[in-house]
Amino acid sequence: SQQGEEDPQALSIQEGENATMNCSYKTSINNLQWYRQNSGRGLVHLILIRSNEREKHSGRLRVTLDTSKKSSSLLITASRAADTASYFCASGGSGAGSYQLTFGKGTKLSVIP
Amino acid sequence: DAGVIQSPRHEVTEMGQEVTLRCKPISGHDYLFWYRQTMMRGLELLIYFNNNVPIDDSGMPEDRFSAKMPNASFSTLKIQPSEPRDSAVYFCASGTQGMNQPQHFGDGTRLSIL
Numbered sequence: 173s174q175q176g177e178e179d180p181q182a183l184s185i186q187e188g189e190n191a192t193m194n195c196s197y198k199t200s201i202n203n204l205q206w207y208r209q210n211s212g213r214g215l216v217h218l219i220l221i222r223s224n225e226r227e228k229h230s231g232r233l234r235v236t237l238d239t240s241k242k243s244s245s246l247l248i249t250a251s252r253a254a255d256t257a258s259y260f261c262a263s264g265g266s267g268a269g270s271y272q273l274t275f276g277k278g279t280k281l282s283v284i285p
Numbered sequence: 286d287a288g289v290i291q292s293p294r295h296e297v298t299e300m301g302q303e304v305t306l307r308c309k310p311i312s313g314h315d316y317l318f319w320y321r322q323t324m325m326r327g328l329e330l331l332i333y334f335n336n337n338v339p340i341d342d343s344g345m346p347e348d349r350f351s352a353k354m355p356n357a358s359f360s361t362l363k364i365q366p367s368e369p370r371d372s373a374v375y376f377c378a379s380g381t382q383g384m385n386q387p388q389h390f391g392d393g394t395r396l397s398i399l
Contacts (some may be wrong), residue, residue: 203385214390277327
């Protein structure tokens with residue numbers, strides 16, 4: 173079953189604006205990962221944050237993790253038309269089988285030039 | 286370096302036919318995953334292998350689905366007989382050992398069962 177849930181399901185913004193997507197999960201995790209999927213393509217890994225980290229940056233991406241609320245957010249700053257894609261969070265569980273990832277249903281981001 | 290390679294990219298076949306999807310993982314990766322993606326259910330893990338051995342196949346929907354990994358560079362997902370509800374995009378992904386490692390996805394096989 174899908175554990176992660178992204179919010180919103182769809183987001184439309186103007187180029188140059190920031191985009192924020194949220195993710196919630198249900199069980200204990202070892203790490204949380206964000207992926208991007210362009211139309212007709214496979215998922216591409218963007219960033220991973222460990223359960224003992226609260227914030228991580230990579231270029232224009234900023235990810236936060238709140239394990240007490242079982243939630244994460246992905247911020248894309250100064251968005252570009254090329255950022256148009258679906259974004260998925262994936263939780264890596266702790267304990268046995270922890271190498272499995274559980275994906276949410278994604279946020280579809282449209283960046284209007 | 287070459288990424289995960291899946292074939293075919295598209296498959297259209299009639300109900301009842303056997304379907305075989307193929308995957309070549311990234312060299313050196315010891316984990317291989319098969320996923321199915323649909324609008325209704327999102328991305329579902331079907332089965333994963335570690336060092337060519339199936340570890341968890343609890344996501345395989347029915348006995349009509351089977352997966353093999355005869356060696357470190359090749360895996361197949363077979364559906365026999367196929368049904369219209371099997372229509373989906375099937376992804377293969379590979380990764381290296383370790384809990385904090387990303388997975389690398391192929392571009393998928395878009396399967397349509399008529």
